[in-house]
Amino acid sequence: MLQVRVKPGVEKKLKSRFPWVYRKEIASYSRTPKKGETVVVRDFSGKFLGYGYINPDVNIAIRLLSFDKNVKPTPELVKERLKKAYEYRKSLNIPSNAYRLVHSEADFLPGLIVDVYDRWVAVEFTTYGMEEYKQTVVETLIELLQPEGIYEKINEFSKKVEGLRGEEQLLYGHVPEEVVIQEYDLKFYVNIPEGQKTGMFLDQRNARYFLRTLVKGGERVLDVFCHSGGFAISAKKAGAGEVIGVDISDLALELAKKNEKLNGLEGIKWVEANAFDFLKEQHKKGEKYDIVIIDPPSFAKNKAAVPNALRGYKELLVRGLHITKPGGILAIFSCSFHITEQHLLEVLQDAAYDTRKVLRVRAKTYQDLDHPWILQIPNTLYLKGVWVEVLD
Numbered sequence: 001m002l003q004v005r006v007k008p009g010v011e012k013k014l015k016s017r018f019p020w021v022y023r024k025e026i027a028s029y030s031r032t033p034k035k036g037e038t039v040v041v042r043d044f045s046g047k048f049l050g051y052g053y054i055n056p057d058v059n060i061a062i063r064l065l066s067f068d069k070n071v072k073p074t075p076e077l078v079k080e081r082l083k084k085a086y087e088y089r090k091s092l093n094i095p096s097n098a099y100r101l102v103h104s105e106a107d108f109l110p111g112l113i114v115d116v117y118d119r120w121v122a123v124e125f126t127t128y129g130m131e132e133y134k135q136t137v138v139e140t141l142i143e144l145l146q147p148e149g150i151y152e153k154i155n156e157f158s159k160k161v162e163g164l165r166g167e168e169q170l171l172y173g174h175v176p177e178e179v180v181i182q183e184y185d186l187k188f189y190v191n192i193p194e195g196q197k198t199g200m201f202l203d204q205r206n207a208r209y210f211l212r213t214l215v216k217g218g219e220r221v222l223d224v225f226c227h228s229g230g231f232a233i234s235a236k237k238a239g240a241g242e243v244i245g246v247d248i249s250d251l252a253l254e255l256a257k258k259n260e261k262l263n264g265l266e267g268i269k270w271v272e273a274n275a276f277d278f279l280k281e282q283h284k285k286g287e288k289y290d291i292v293i294i295d296p297p298s299f300a301k302n303k304a305a306v307p308n309a310l311r312g313y314k315e316l317l318v319r320g321l322h323i324t325k326p327g328g329i330l331a332i333f334s335c336s337f338h339i340t341e342q343h344l345l346e347v348l349q350d351a352a353y354d355t356r357k358v359l360r361v362r363a364k365t366y367q368d369l370d371h372p373w374i375l376q377i378p379n380t381l382y383l384k385g386v387w388v389e390v391l392d
């Protein structure tokens with residue numbers, strides 16, 4: 001097996017179970033590395049640190065799968081980890097038949113995402129090394145879930161960075177264009193082959209439910225970046241009055257309209273627009289809402305993109321605060337690891353200063369529990385939300 005020694009000091013983070021070795025942290029190889037192969041990682045003096053797989057072409061060159069000399073990265077290990085991930089999800093009693101079964105590093109399977117939508121499964125391999133285990137993953141999922149179909153989704157960003165070989169494709173059985181899943185007492189259509197990410201933003205399940213607890217009856221609610229209507233439909237179900245959902249994607253809005261009907265609801269206004277333009281216009285018109293939800297896509301895929309992303313957040317928040325009624329609620333989310341909770345709080349303060357508002361924090365929400373967060377692996381916490389009451 002290829003032996004890799006890391007530079008002095010790097011062993012510390014690996015001993016605390018952080019599973020990445022950056023290319024610049026590698027001191028030497030025992031021979032020229034091959035993309036995707038299994039490696040033994042050693043400290044500078046040669047002591048064993050762990051096993052992983054390598055992609056020498058990328059910044060995060062090694063992802064560790066084991067820190068135990070006796071536990072080698074094998075298809076059996078991947079199978080065992082998948083089973084453990086499934087046991088963990090079963091223990092959560094998720095109020096839905098759609099859930100994240102594997103959350104990459106947080107399930108000790110770096111580079112693998114698995115989302116279950118009732119009897120269908122969407123998988124994403126985001127690293128070259130994990131792609132090597134595709135057959136094992138598919139076989140184990142069939143054994144564990146007996147699904148009707150497994151579909152491979154491609155994350156274009158990872159494909160480009162890692163040089164992945166996979167294509168969007170059916171890996172097993174059949175997957176219809178639309179499946180219906182249930183979340184609490186709501187139902188949603190999910191389009192696995194054509195939808196964004198793996199089809200639905202399951203990570204916001206708890207936040208969508210939290211919104212329902214804020215609705216007392218008759219509120220005017222704005223769901224910005226609404227995708228297939230999760231927040232808007234949750235608000236309407238809880239008894240909100242006028243509800244507006246805004247998204248730039250016609251496919252997402254098509255699903256949103258169908259989801260409204262599917263739940264026996266009516267009257268939500270769905271608007272296809274760029275959220276920035278829409279909020280600007282609402283502000284100009286002097287529109288006011290009791291609840292404003294702002295759940296944008298990831299604006300910062302890396303550190304370098306943070307300043308620009310924060311400018312985007314500031315604009316959204318200034319507009320958002322202007323159109324929230326006194327005593328109303330605004331929620332802002334970041335689904336990028338690089339835009340932290342602290343960033344959100346700071347931009348909120350900045351926007352509050354500009355708009356002369358006082359903000360009372362009502363809640364913070366995070367990705368739901370089926371998207372685990374390992375404390376020692378900060379990158380596994382990516383979705384943060386801050387809910388504020390807007391006081392004059």
Ligand SMILES: C[S@@+](CC[C@H](N)C(=O)[O-])C[C@H]1O[C@@H](n2cnc3c(N)ncnc32)[C@H](O)[C@@H]1O
Binds near residue numbers: 227248
């Ligand atoms: C994180 S998702 C929102 C998830 C949604 N809140 C839910 O619970 O399902 C972000 C959404 O923003 C939309 N989007 C991206 N850029 C946009 C823009 N400039 N204006 C409006 N919508 C945009 C995408 O189509 C996507 O549906």
